Amino acid sequence: MSPAAAEPAEGSLLLDDQLCFALYAASRAVTARYRPLLDELGLTYPQYLVMLVLWEQDSISVRELGAALQLESSTLSPLLKRLEANGLLRRERRLDDERSVAIRLTDTGARMRERAASVPVSIGDAMGLTPDQDALAKQLLRLITANVAAG
Amino acid sequence: MSPAAAEPAEGSLLLDDQLCFALYAASRAVTARYRPLLDELGLTYPQYLVMLVLWEQDSISVRELGAALQLESSTLSPLLKRLEANGLLRRERRLDDERSVAIRLTDTGARMRERAASVPVSIGDAMGLTPDQDALAKQLLRLITANVAAG
DNA sequence: CGCGATTAAGTCGTGCACAACTAAAGCGTG
DNA sequence: CACGCTTTAGTTGTGCACGACTTAATCGCG
Known part of the structure; x- marks a missing residue:
């Protein structure tokens, strides 16, 4: 996971550059x-x-x-x-x-x-993130949510 | 952004523990x-x-x-x-x-x-992530999407 | 107390999102 | 060539998601 492999200029209209689409x-x-x-x-x-x-x-x-x-x-x-x-x-x-x-x-x-107790486990397995990745993803998503709701 | 501050047991049914809800x-x-x-x-x-x-x-x-x-x-x-x-x-x-x-x-x-060119810029600003955070978020989201689609 | 402002839940209309299905076109193998 | 299989769009029905609005209850201030 090396960041910024080939990130283009800000404001690109390419679908695959958009964080919003990934989300x-x-x-x-x-x-x-x-x-x-x-x-x-x-x-x-x-x-x-x-x-x-x-x-x-x-x-x-x-x-x-x-x-x-x-x-x-x-x-x-x-x-x-x-x-x-x-x-x-x-x-x-x-x-x-x-x-x-x-x-x-x-x-x-x-x-x-x-009966629902097994559901989060199954999904967690399917997402296949390490605990650190999971925690990091949650933090980033909450940051985005908070920032976007604020302005 | 220190990860894993107080992450509970896997399979928690607490809403705020769920990555899926953050997403x-x-x-x-x-x-x-x-x-x-x-x-x-x-x-x-x-x-x-x-x-x-x-x-x-x-x-x-x-x-x-x-x-x-x-x-x-x-x-x-x-x-x-x-x-x-x-x-x-x-x-x-x-x-x-x-x-x-x-x-x-x-x-x-x-x-x-x-007319649409300014839209991604505005949204990028509103999300308020650093370029590294943005790239990392995209990578994590694509990883989740790929893993979840695979299994 | 009286009455305008606020709050809580709900209705209605529009537009996704997806499963299940349909119709029509193209393909492939005997 | 024929016939069944696949592919491509599109239709239908259900359930969100949200803005604009409605109704009813409560609050607050004079």
Whole structure:
């Protein structure tokens, strides 16, 4: 991994010079790799991310979920309805603030956690990075996300 | 950037431990950053990627475009129709192989290249990576993409 | 208390992204 | 030449993703 083998001038319009395309392609490739694993759970990738948050902290509002995943309510509301229809969670208005909706796992949703435990392992194997590369990639991606969100 | 500050056990189900989520979030954040710039050109982000390919090599088949962008014809066909409707390209059956459709830029499409030249610069600035970080990120993302596509 | 501003969730419309499938063209081997 | 296989685009259906908007509840300030 020697950097800057033949990096061209900044502002190139060549597709393969663009970090943004590498990012876009990698994200879709990883999601595609998840698909067969998540199919067995009956989840899509964004639904899986929602479940990850709920396994971490149950009874959370749509707003908090959106903050964790950086998604709008207009994306989450229909997604949560589908998860509810599939019996994985319930949505109930908060009594103390009826604008807010609490998302709670059902027993089925909570139990899915065990079946999902092997998923990150499989994906980690498939990505095939060393622990250092994995940590470095995460750091760079978070740096990009933070910088791009800031300006 | 010291790696492995407090990396947990492999196979964690914590959202913030997952490289896949960092990838997904970064990709959406970068696309969001493109949006106002591309709005001025009347393009979406995937449409912009198609234009990048065409500025590089005009008169290309849908299949070749799909190979370059790793997208299915079921994604590209409607997208190309919209670009055609907007006057940026034309689609014509190849005479020597009528299964194939050649995508050619119109003058309007070709001329957009100059207006687009500033876009990668703006995005590069917004990402705020050093040249070494940029090159390293690209390498890691390509490694992930290749590994994940392989297995 | 009253009322304008804010906040939370949701709806609607557009455009990807992909699986499954279709239609049509070209190819290859007996 | 014939017929089955492959290749190329395109269609259809589902599910994100997001901007613009709506509705309802809450807040805050006079």
